[in-house]
Amino acid sequence: MATETTTHRFATQAVHAGAAPDPATGARVQPIYFTNGFVFESTEQAADIFAMRRTGFSYSRGSNPTVAALERRVAALEGAKAAVAVSSGQSAVLLVLMTLMKSGDAYVASSRLFGGSLGLMRRLDGRYDLKPQFAKGLTPADFEAAITPDTKAIICESIVNPCATVMDLEGIAEVARRHNLPLVVDNTLASPALIRPIEHGADIVVHSTSKFLGGAGQTIGGMICDAGRFDWKAAGSRYNLINEPWPDYDGLVITERFPEISFAVACRLFGLRDLGPGLSPMNAFLTLTGIETLPLRMERHCANAKAVAAYLKDHPAVEWVSYPALPGQPGEALAARYVPQGPGSIFTFALKGGEPAAVKFIMSLELISHLVNIGEIKSLAIHPATTTHRQLDDADKRAACVGPEAVRLSVGLENVEDLIADIAQALAQVG
Missing domain, CATH: 3.90.1150.10 (Aspartate Aminotransferase, domain 1)
Known part of the structure; x- marks a missing residue:
């Protein structure tokens, strides 16, 4: 869901962003919407929502009001234009890779990542031919040296799990811009309370919300944040899910209909509607509550x-x-x-x-x-x-x-x- 800009400071946004008193009951706490589906006002409304001609809720796998409140809050904290909540941090990394790339494509990745991310990358390489090009070190020059014509993105962590090394995000972002590549930053260990990667040049930010955002060790969840500034349209067919027509959505071209949140929309359509790792509204509620004290x-x-x-x-x-x-x-x-x-x-x-x-x-x-x-x-x-x-x-x-x-x-x-x-x-x- 998209988020609006605000002048509120960080701690205020952690408490208020993305949620408001419930208009139906006046409840101050974000309600938990335990429902699979949502009643449509007409067949025309249903068709428009499914074709992405109108925003609205249809089925909780794709979007849910409680989950949407969490998406708006994290987007506000990260300074993103939109965010997409998923069932785990691992799902967030998976959806980013699969939305950006198709078989045979490559991406430059830090060689120092969470072990689960490294394992996923190697499995996707072996089974689906998504090729990680691991940088030899952690400097911007190391990342630039690993880039080839097949490279579609650069991926790193803001703070390396688990050695606590802080990455030079601005330097790596400069490399990404020189080569017209999106920079993806896993911000799990820092949280937006310590680092907001978009302010340092990142295009996409991912989280395992199971960690600091939730805080209490109660729930599993993930988040994908779209900075909304990478020029996907200029990249053309290199990012076909984002730039080419979707026949099953009446020829929808995401960059034309949703120019400021193109990547987030692609993740929602392909990631949530097709692949299906949606976040439970209960997990979204508990994470929203945790963020208030972040x-x-x-x-x-x-x-x-x-x-x-x-x-x-x-x-x-x-x-x-x-x-x-x-x-x-x-x-x-x-x-x-x-x-x-x-x-x-x-x-x-x-x-x-x-x-x-x-x-x-x-x-x-x-x-x-x-x-x-x-x-x-x-x-x-x-x-x-x-x-x-x-x-x-x-x-x-x-x-x-x-x-x-x-x-x-x-x-x-x-x-x-x-x-x-x-x-x-x-x-x-x-x-």
Whole structure:
């Protein structure tokens, strides 16, 4: 759904954007519309909605009033023209790739991504011939060096999962513009409270709303945000779903009917109407509620993470900590430039005792949960080498700071003194 511009500041938008008192009842909280379908006023209205000649609700797989409120809110927070909610962050990445490309097409991707994204990319390559061209490093020059005539997009994360490296989004966006390619940024680890990639040149932003946006670890969801400024029309047949007629929609050409939200409309028609990974209205409602406290939570997340990372850096059992807010860390300058509040609350650190020590540490934690999710109110720990990033080879694991000696922490909102005490007792048991 499209979103209107507003002058309200970020925290106000987190509470109000996209929703309003219910006109039928006066309810202040966004209602949950548990319905599969919506009654049409006439056969003409039904036909017009299905042919995209008129906006409206028809079937909740494609759009639902509760889901639409979430789409408007996230679009407002990201500064996007429109957003499309889907059933998971993995679905969001999948729909972006499949909407942009057809078999035989290629895209440049960061070699440092969430393990699930890397796994998906390799599977799509093997089964559907969508070719990832992995950049050798994380600099804009590395991305530019990987571009070929077959490249259709550039994809990276704003903050790398899980090593917390902050990407030079403006530099990568300049590369994308030089080559007339859309820049896709996964903003899950930062959330729009820390980084708004569209302000730095991104064309498409994706989220796993299961993380910081929802915050409580209750729901799965994803979001695709369309900045509305990439010139799809000029690219012509390179992006055929967006630029060529849809015979089943009476010859609809998306860029002509919806010039400012072309990519979002293509994702909705192909992604939701055809493929079907729609978001439950209950999950949308819970995510809307979570977003209301996003600015407050991110401030506490970052403060706690910096304190925990500093404690770990000085501990004799710890080999290294990957958190660029600490003085002298790699990437410190980029972190200071893009995320002055702090580079989120997800990072890795390594135990001098190797994998046995890492496993012992995780199993000795009492307050911090051994759990694969991130971005929750509660603090979480996982061994990425054997779980989230297990498909990487040994060299790639070490380069991504997820070798067998590494632990990933997602630092929550508990009192930081209690978190450090739990970490201290677990490290004591490691020896």
